[in-house]
Amino acid sequence: MTVSGVKGEERHNFTKAESKQIRARSLRLLGSLLLPVRAKVVLAMLMVVVSTAAQVSGPALIAFGIDRGLPALLEQDWLPLAATGGVYLVAGVLGALLIAWYTVLSARISQAVLIDLRKRVFLHTQKLSLEFHESYTSGRIISRQTSDLDAIRELLDxxxxxxxxxxLYMSFTAIALVLLDGTSGLVLLGAVLPLVILTRWFQVRSQSLFRQSRVASASLIVRFVETMTGIRAVKAFRTEKHNETVFGKLVESYRMVNARVIQLFGVFDPGLVLIGNVTVAAVLLVNGFRVADGQLAIGALLATLLYTRRFFDPMEEMAMFYNSYQSAAAALEKISGVLEERPGVPDPVAPVDLWEAHGRVRFDNVQFAYQADREILPHFDLDIPAGQTIALVGSTGAGKSTLAKLMSRFYDPTDGQVRLDDVDLRDLHPKDLRRAIVMVTQEAYLFSGSVAENIAIGKPDASAQQICAAAAAVGAHEFIENLPNGYDTDVNKRGGRVSAGQRQLISFARAFLANPAVLILDEATSSLDIPSERLVQEALQTLLADRTAVIIAHRLSTVAIADRVLVMEHGRIVEDGTPNDLISGTGRFATMHAAWRESLV
Ligand SMILES: Nc1ncnc2c1ncn2[C@@H]1O[C@H](COP(=O)(O)OP(=O)(O)OP(=O)(O)O)[C@@H](O)[C@H]1O
Known part of the structure; x- marks a missing residue:
């Protein structure tokens, strides 16, 4: 199995080569994010080196002040002590200034990187095909934009x-200690072995716990998003209690993992403090005797103690870094996987412009399968002349929506070609394709914003009059006028909520305004009541007049306005003719139509 794209996400046991491949992908992404800010990164590094050196100089200066400055002062020479104090002050101020500057600069770098990454994820995910979105759940997409980006932000910040x-602090401190006093350096070296053992122990255990914690928190998010997305089904089937139990279990396992992480820190932190204190005690003991023997000055003793003590200070924070590094690395792996996904319907390399499409649609030898082993359209030929209105009927799962999706190029055929005015859809300029072919589906999705804005999606530069005219043409004007703020009503705010049927009317107005050469209505009137549907049918007559139209509808009332009816079964067209011919015949459509008429009586 491959680990390219998001496929690796479902796996945990990678071979060495696969891990290398994923790491390389993450590093490439990181590199491409840091490239534009490389000058700032170098500057920040310089600052942090200088400021750390300034901080580390402190104990050495104190030693100098005590061992040289004080005796000189007793001899009435105040200059060495004053000079030491001055240098200490300058180093302190310089260190503080550089840290302040560094903090601002590093925040800018991290903001630039995050904004770049956030945009890339959004733009790329939006570009990915329907095929990707149909299998990659919304919970996962949300995690990529939220918790994953947060993990990277935490690491960068x-x-x-x-x-x-x-x-730098530990290295400079160790170097300063060795330079000041080799013997103390040897004592510190003695602490390194237990330190390495403790840190390694912590890393090994925390690695698996941190991973479990991330998996547990991701499951919480996915479960939450899926439950809330399906809230209607939850309420309809009263699954709240069951969901509560499942969610409760997830929360409990998240709590358990976090409790174990805390236990781990409960051993690691005191362990660090203990090693630090034992080392300081050892330095005090060894150097105390050396001071008594006159081998070491008292100021040097103090400096060695300070260096030894300070050497351990960053350890705990660095252990925490390991946690944020792990989370960020995992996040980067997943994000780089999404960014590696290629759209299933790639933009053409040499796009063909089709300014004024006539609307002839042809399927030539088309074969199509969503998954390699299950063919949906085995062999499909169809010619729809420009301006014809087609009613596409057939039983559930026959492949009607699939045909519509191929016609809108949400998918590309596995074999053969779908053409508009003799141009393969794969070669058509995406802008021309979207202008020429519009599909209205059952969902009739409305975005946050006003009714007018939602209609204007069909033609972003439309005037208010054009928007009203489009709404009027599909019979939506009246109800929109009756909304609290008319066309300016926010569809997602209380009071502005519209019914499923009204949503469909708005999406009709949107399509009418877009004025495409080919219009596909996939169950687009299913939420309308019979009077509204009749109204829309009248509007449809005008709407479909000068364009090619494919209407998929279970309610056969639509058939009345069609020039031609296609009956589909198992991915094939089994009947093709005018409504009257088919109704008066003895085929499948005649039976369906008779049954439908009876149901109306
Ligand atoms: N995204 C998908 N991935 C895999 N298989 C799919 C996908 N969408 C549809 N199918 C399968 O393709 C077949 C045809 O589905 P399609 O939605 O085209 O049927 P339909 O005629 O529009 O049905 P309905 O009238 O119920 O909408 C079905 O067997 C369905 O299971």
Missing amino acids: SGINQLVQGI
């Missing part, structure tokens, strides 16, 4: 700072 400053 504090994690990297802590790591870089921590490593």
Whole structure:
């Protein structure tokens, strides 16, 4: 199985080569994000090096002040002590200023990187085909934009700072200690072994716990989003109690993992403090004797103690970095996977412009399957002349919506071609394709915003009059006028809520305004009541007059306005003719129509 794109997300056990492939992908993404801010990164590094050096100089200066400045002062020479104090002050101020500057600069870098990544994820996910969105759940998409980006933000905001400053601080401190006094350096070296053992122990255990914690929190998000997305089904089937139990279990497992993480820190933190204190005690003991023997000055003793103590300070923060690094690395892996996905319907390399499409649609030798082993359209030929109105009927699962999706190029055929005015849809300029072919579906999705804005999606530069005219043409004007703020009513605010049928009318107005050469209505009148449907049918006569139209409808009333009826079964057209011919015949459509007429009586 491959790990390219999002496929790797479902797996946990990778081979070495696969892990390498995923890491390389993450690093490439990180590299491409840092490239535009590389100058700032170098500057920030320089600042942090200088400011850490300034901070680390403190104990050495204190030692100098005590061992050289004080005796000189006793001899009435105040200059060495004053100079030491001055240098200490300058180092302190410089360190503080540089840290302040560094903090601002690193925040800018992290903001730039995050904004870039956030935009890339949004734009790319939006570009991915319907095929991708139909299998990649909304919970996962939301996690990519929220918790994953948060994990990366956390790493950039504090994690990297802590790591870089921590490593530099510990290295500079160790170097300063060795330079000041080799013996103390040896004592510190003695602490390194237990330190390495403790840190390694912590890393090994925390790695698996942090992973479990991320998995548990992701499951919580996915469960929450899916429950809320399906809230209607939840209420209709009264599954609240069941959901509560399932969610409760997820929360409990999240709590358990976090409790174990805290237990781990409960051993690691005191362990660090203990090693630090034992080392300081050892330095005090060894150097105390050396001071008594006159081998070491008292100021140097103090400085060695301060360096030893300070050496351990960044350890805990660096252990925390490990956590944020792990989360961010996992997040980066998943985000880079989404960004690696290629749209199932790629934009043409040499797009053909079709300014004024006539609307002839042809399916030539088309074969189509969603999954390799299950063919939906085995072999499909169809010629729809420009301006014809087709009613597409057939039983559930016959492949009607699939045909509509191929016609709108939501999918590409596995074999053969779908053409508009003799141009393969794959070669058509995406802008021309969207202008020429519009599909209205049953969902009739409305975006946040006013009714007018929702209609104007069909033609963003439309005037208010054009919007009203479009609404009037599909019989939506009256109800829109009766909404609290008319065309300016926000469809997602209380009071502005519209019914499913009204939503469909708005999406009709949107399609009418877009004025495409080919209009596909996939169950687009299913939520309308019979009088509204009749109204729309009248409007449809005008709406469909000068364009090619494909109407998929279970209610056969639509057939009356069609020039031609296609009956589909198992991905094939089994009947094709004018409504009258088919009704008066003895085929499937005649039976369906008779049954439908009877149901009306
Ligand atoms: N995204 C998908 N992935 C895999 N299989 C799919 C997908 N969408 C549809 N199918 C399958 O393709 C077949 C045809 O489905 P399609 O939606 O085209 O039927 P339909 O004639 O429009 O049915 P209905 O009248 O119920 O809407 C069905 O067997 C369905 O299971």
